[in-house]
Amino acid sequence: MLIKTFGATVQGVDATLITIEVNSSRGCMFYLVGLPDSAVKESHQRILSALDVSGFKLPTTQIVVNMAPADLRKEGSAYDLPLAMGMLASTKGIGAELLDKYLIMGELSLDGTIQPIKGALPIAIKARELGFEGFILPEQNAREAAVVNNLKVYGVSHITDVIHYFQGQTELEPTVVNTREEFYKQQSFFDFDFSEVKGQDSVKRAIEVAAAGGHNLIMVGPPGSGKSMMAKRLPSILPPLSLGESLETTKIYSVAGKLDKNASLISTRPFRAPHHSTSTVAMAGGGSFPQPGDISLAHHGVLFLDELPEFSRNVLEVLRQPLEDRKITISRVRCTVEYPASFMLVASMNPCPCGYYNHPTKPCVCSPGQVQKYLNKVSGPLLDRIDIQIEIIPVSFEQIADNRPAESSVEIQKRVLEARKIQEARYQDEESIFCNAQMNSRLLARYAQPSDEGLALLKTAMNKLNLSARAYDRILKVARTIADLDKKPSIEPSHLAEAINYRNLDRESWAK
Structure with a gap:
C-alpha cells in the first residue's frame, strides 16, 4: 500500500517541502532512498523502538x-515522526485519510518521546504557503x-498522541499565540541602561550618532574605561524591531536552534559578542551542514567585537563583504546557501599592547613601532567600513562617585527615533536604503553636500590632520546624521567639525 506523508528541510533560512512516499509489500526488508544522511538512515531503529x-508493532512486510x-x-x-506515520499508515496501523492535510516533523526517542527540532518557524511558513491545514511538531x-497565522499548529510530546489522533481516538489542541500582544509587551525590556554610565559624555554622544544613522563604530581606550559597558547598552537606544524584522531574525535563530524553549518571536534587537578565539566558520556561518554564523545571528542588531586586534586576520576579513552587501553567501560542493547579515558593527580595542597609550595617569611601556604594529592588525579595508572612531579615556573618581543619575536610554532613544524618521522619509523611494550609513555616492551627492564654508573646513581638516582619502565619504555620512539629530535640512560647519572629530584612527600622527 502506497502512502504519502509530508515533512520539510531548511536551506538557508527557507524551507523546502519533502514528500515521504512509503510502500509496503510482501517481504521482510527495509529500504530508505532519496539521498538520506546517516541520521535519517538510523531513524528505522528509533521508530521500531518507539x-x-x-x-x-509493525507487521513483517517489505517497506520501501x-x-x-x-x-x-x-x-x-x-x-522520524513523518516516517513513522507513513510506515504505520502503509501497514494500516492508522488511517491515511488525514495525512495529506498535515506537515509533520519531530525526532523520536527510543521510548516514543518527541524531541525538539531546528527550523520550525520557516517550516511553518512553508506549510501555510503550500496550503496545509496544520503542522504537527x-x-x-x-x-x-x-x-504563523492561518495555520493550525499542534504541539505533541509523545508518538502515541499522534497515533491516537490519526486513529480518531483523541483530538489535538492547537497552540495559539497572540503574536502582536506578546511582541509589543516584551519590546522595551532591557537588562542595561545608559543611566548607569557615569561620565563619558563625548562617547555616549558618538554612540547616539551611530545609533541614529546605523553607523559602524570602534572605541579605542585603555582597560576599564567602559568600552564593553557602553556597547552592551547600545541596543537599548536603537529603534525597536518591527514585526517584519523580528520575523526575519527569529527565522535565523530557529534555523540555528538557538531559540529559548517555548519562545515565540524575538522582540529586542540581538546583541552578539563572540570571543576573539572564534573561528571563521563560527563568525560567517557554514560547516559540513551549513548553519548561520554570528554575523547572521546579529541580523537587525549589533555585532560587538571586543579586543578587535586579537581576532584572527581571516575572521576579520570575512566581515568585509557582509558589511557592504548585508548578506553572506556560503558555497559548498553540494549546495549554496545565503543568510541575511544586516548588522551594526561595534568594536573596541586597546590603543597598544600594554593598553595605556595616551592614558592620562599611567605610562605606556610600548615603543612607537609596537603601537603601530598593534594597530596594523586591523586592516585598512575593514577600518574603511567603520564610520565612527572614538577615543575613550577613563572617568575620574569624582565622576564615579557622583550619585546623580545620568541620561536614560529612553531619553536618548527618543532623539534617535526622531532622526530615523527623517531618514525613512528621505529614502522612502530608495530600494534597500533605510539609514544614512547605507548611502551610496549618488545619495551622498544629493543629500550630504556641505556649503562652501563647510567644504573649506573639511579641506583644512584633511590637510592639517593628515586624514586619509577614505575618510571623506565617512565624514559626510556622519555629518548628515548629526544634522538629522539637530533637525537641520542641510549640513552645517558645526556638524562637519563633530564628524571630523570621530576619525581618530585616520590621523597619521595618532600612533606616533
Whole structure:
C-alpha cells in the first residue's frame, strides 16, 4: 500500500517541502532512498523502538521509503515522526485519510518521546504557503511555529498522541499565540541602561550618532574605561524591531536552534559578542551542514567585537563583504546557501599592547613601532567600513562617585527615533536604503553636500590632520546624521567639525 506523508528541510533560512512516499509489500526488508544522511538512515531503529515501547508493532512486510525530491540531501533526525506515520499508515496501523492535510516533523526517542527540532518557524511558513491545514511538531517548538497565522499548529510530546489522533481516538489542541500582544509587551525590556554610565559624555554622544544613522563604530581606550559597558547598552537606544524584522531574525535563530524553549518571536534587537578565539566558520556561518554564523545571528542588531586586534586576520576579513552587501553567501560542493547579515558593527580595542597609550595617569611601556604594529592588525579595508572612531579615556573618581543619575536610554532613544524618521522619509523611494550609513555616492551627492564654508573646513581638516582619502565619504555620512539629530535640512560647519572629530584612527600622527 502506497502512502504519502509530508515533512520539510531548511536551506538557508527557507524551507523546502519533502514528500515521504512509503510502500509496503510482501517481504521482510527495509529500504530508505532519496539521498538520506546517516541520521535519517538510523531513524528505522528509533521508530521500531518507539513503537514497540508504546505498544504498537509493525507487521513483517517489505517497506520501501522514498524521500522526494530524491536529488536533495536530507539531513538530521527530524524526519522520524513523518516516517513513522507513513510506515504505520502503509501497514494500516492508522488511517491515511488525514495525512495529506498535515506537515509533520519531530525526532523520536527510543521510548516514543518527541524531541525538539531546528527550523520550525520557516517550516511553518512553508506549510501555510503550500496550503496545509496544520503542522504537527514537538511541543517545545509549538509556540515558535504558532506565530504563523492561518495555520493550525499542534504541539505533541509523545508518538502515541499522534497515533491516537490519526486513529480518531483523541483530538489535538492547537497552540495559539497572540503574536502582536506578546511582541509589543516584551519590546522595551532591557537588562542595561545608559543611566548607569557615569561620565563619558563625548562617547555616549558618538554612540547616539551611530545609533541614529546605523553607523559602524570602534572605541579605542585603555582597560576599564567602559568600552564593553557602553556597547552592551547600545541596543537599548536603537529603534525597536518591527514585526517584519523580528520575523526575519527569529527565522535565523530557529534555523540555528538557538531559540529559548517555548519562545515565540524575538522582540529586542540581538546583541552578539563572540570571543576573539572564534573561528571563521563560527563568525560567517557554514560547516559540513551549513548553519548561520554570528554575523547572521546579529541580523537587525549589533555585532560587538571586543579586543578587535586579537581576532584572527581571516575572521576579520570575512566581515568585509557582509558589511557592504548585508548578506553572506556560503558555497559548498553540494549546495549554496545565503543568510541575511544586516548588522551594526561595534568594536573596541586597546590603543597598544600594554593598553595605556595616551592614558592620562599611567605610562605606556610600548615603543612607537609596537603601537603601530598593534594597530596594523586591523586592516585598512575593514577600518574603511567603520564610520565612527572614538577615543575613550577613563572617568575620574569624582565622576564615579557622583550619585546623580545620568541620561536614560529612553531619553536618548527618543532623539534617535526622531532622526530615523527623517531618514525613512528621505529614502522612502530608495530600494534597500533605510539609514544614512547605507548611502551610496549618488545619495551622498544629493543629500550630504556641505556649503562652501563647510567644504573649506573639511579641506583644512584633511590637510592639517593628515586624514586619509577614505575618510571623506565617512565624514559626510556622519555629518548628515548629526544634522538629522539637530533637525537641520542641510549640513552645517558645526556638524562637519563633530564628524571630523570621530576619525581618530585616520590621523597619521595618532600612533606616533
